[in-house]
Amino acid sequence: MVFTTAINFVRSKGPDEFWRKRKIFKIAAAFRGRSRNCYSLAIRSVHRALVYATKGRKLKKIDMANLWETRLQAACEQHNIGYDIFRESLSRLNVMLNRKAIVDLACWEPYTFKALTDVARKKSLR
Amino acid sequence: MEFFDEKELTLLTSTPAKCNTLAAYWDEYPVNIWSAKRINPDEKTSDECDDDMAIEIGEKARLSLLQVGPERAGCSLKVKYKKMSNHSLFLKLAYIKTPLQNGVGRYVGQLQRVVLKFCKNNGSSRGMREFIESGLVNFAKDNPGVVVYLKPRRHRTAIIKAEYLNGETQWINCRNFTQEEIAKWLNLLKSQSRNTTNTRFLKLIHTDHPSIQGPWTPYTFRDPKLNLVDFPNEELSNPPSYETTTHEQLVELFKKQKLEELDDKRAE
Numbered sequence: 248m249v250f251t252t253a254i255n256f257v258r259s260k261g262p263d264e265f266w267r268k269r270k271i272f273k274i275a276a277a278f279r280g281r282s283r284n285c286y287s288l289a290i291r292s293v294h295r296a297l298v299y300a301t302k303g304r305k306l307k308k309i310d311m312a313n314l315w316e317t318r319l320q321a322a323c324e325q326h327n328i329g330y331d332i333f334r335e336s337l338s339r340l341n342v343m344l345n346r347k348a349i350v351d352l353a354c355w356e357p358y359t360f361k362a363l364t365d366v367a368r369k370k371s372l373r
Numbered sequence: 374m375e376f377f378d379e380k381e382l383t384l385l386t387s388t389p390a391k392c393n394t395l396a397a398y399w400d401e402y403p404v405n406i407w408s409a410k411r412i413n414p415d416e417k418t419s420d421e422c423d424d425d426m427a428i429e430i431g432e433k434a435r436l437s438l439l440q441v442g443p444e445r446a447g448c449s450l451k452v453k454y455k456k457m458s459n460h461s462l463f464l465k466l467a468y469i470k471t472p473l474q475n476g477v478g479r480y481v482g483q484l485q486r487v488v489l490k491f492c493k494n495n496g497s498s499r500g501m502r503e504f505i506e507s508g509l510v511n512f513a514k515d516n517p518g519v520v521v522y523l524k525p526r527r528h529r530t531a532i533i534k535a536e537y538l539n540g541e542t543q544w545i546n547c548r549n550f551t552q553e554e555i556a557k558w559l560n561l562l563k564s565q566s567r568n569t570t571n572t573r574f575l576k577l578i579h580t581d582h583p584s585i586q587g588p589w590t591p592y593t594f595r596d597p598k599l600n601l602v603d604f605p606n607e608e609l610s611n612p613p614s615y616e617t618t619t620h621e622q623l624v625e626l627f628k629k630q631k632l633e634e635l636d637d638k639r640a641e
Contacts, residue, residue, distance in 0.1 A: 274462055325594060355584040357593050 315346040322353040326364040328371075336367035464573040471566055472539065481538075483566040486520040487559065488534040493525050497548045501531035504552035512559060519563065535562040543568040 268286050274296065275282055275289040282292040323330045337344065342363075344352075353360040475481055489505065491498040505523065513521050531547040533555070545558055587593070602609065617625070 354589050356586045357589040358586050361594070 312346070315350045318350045318353060319346055322350070322360060323364065326361060328364050328368055332371050333364060333367045336370040337363070340366065340370055342366075464571055466575055467572045468575050468577065475566065482516065482518050482563060483538050484516070484519050484535055484563050485538050486522065486536045487562065488522045488524055488532075488536075490524045490526050490529060490532040490534070491547075492527055492529055492531070494527070495530075498531040500550040500552045500555055501547055504555040508552060508556050512556070516563060533558060533562070535568075537565070537567050539567055541568040543570060 271286065271290050271293050272283070274293050277283070278289065278292050278296075282288045319333075320330050323333050337349075349360070349363070352363070472483070475483070489501060489509070491501040491505070493502070509521065513519070531550065532544055533547055534542060534544040536542045543562070545562075547555055547558070550558075592599075
């Protein structure tokens with residue numbers, strides 16, 4: 248006899264639960280305490296973590312921009328040129344270096360940056 | 374300069390049938406041949422730098438390939454890239470590569486077919502309709518290897534669906550695109566070899582020495598006399614004086630005078 252209805256009484260959500268949860272546990276692997284081992288806690292932490300990650304992408308750009316500003320201000324100050332004058336002179340000379348590039352030079356190639364300030368100073372005096 | 378001896382060549386060529394050419398070998402095991410080391414870290418000669426680096430690159434490439442070669446023989450390895458941070462959890466990491474050295478000899482476009490779905494009436498498909506009227510025929514003529522299908526579907530947004538030779542598909546929502554934008558996206562699809570939306574591309578650029586002039590320190594632009602100064606120093610503790618000396622004042626007066634003379638001449 249084949250009982251085809253009995254099987255319908257088994258309430259199973261599906262065969263893929265292990266892998267669904269594994270996707271979450273992979274992200275929660277480095278979390279603290281029960282959040283890395285218990286699914287219902289982990290899923291909450293993971294959702295928050297992902298939200299923070301999305302928000303953080305925008306914030307990172309803002310933070311980096313601020314960092315470059317600060318560094319450029321400091322570097323210009325060391326070479327006795329105003330930040331605004333420096334940027335304006337460079338743009339008038341068609342030197343299209345953005346803040347990131349200039350700050351990289353100022354940090355890793357300080358003499359090149361000094362040369363840039365000299366060039367900008369000469370342009371501003373003319 | 375020869376990069377490989379006969380021995381090394383035989384080593385490299387004695388790999389399984391999958392990697393018949395050096396290019397295939399490097400494709401399987403991408404090696405960082407761009408990291409250059411200074412031979413003598415004490416001598417900082419910028420003139421000779423390039424030659425030394427060139428030699429070092431060759432050496433390093435040889436050595437690293439030699440290291441990889443014998444281990445590789447007889448085992449199937451897949452190079453795994455350890456992810457460093459959390460931010461690309463859902464993107465797989467990969468170096469950029471082509472299938473079967475496409476382009477080294479012959480280039481075969483990897484785009485197989487393209488389906489343009491659009492609505493005949495809705496305004497969001499306007500750009501798509503314009504593109505179909507103007508630029509589509511040229512696109513099809515220029516790319517005889519790509520099959521273009523048009524599917525007018527009512528009450529649905531405009532879509533480009535691309536299928537590649539490796540079987541992967543990619544679809545781009547073209548709602549409210551202009552015809553130029555659609556043309557640009559089609560060009561991108563044409564030049565791709567697979568769907569790249571799920572990959573984060575790693576860079577082949579690497580350097581162990583990011584600075585040639587030496588990185589900035591607080592002492593880079595300071596007077597070296599400070600090395601011989603005993604702190605606390607009264608002179609240096611005082612604020613800097615910006616008063617000009619009498620000599621400088623005289624020079625300034627002279628220059629002013631000259632300018633005034635010039636102005637008078639111009640006025641006349």
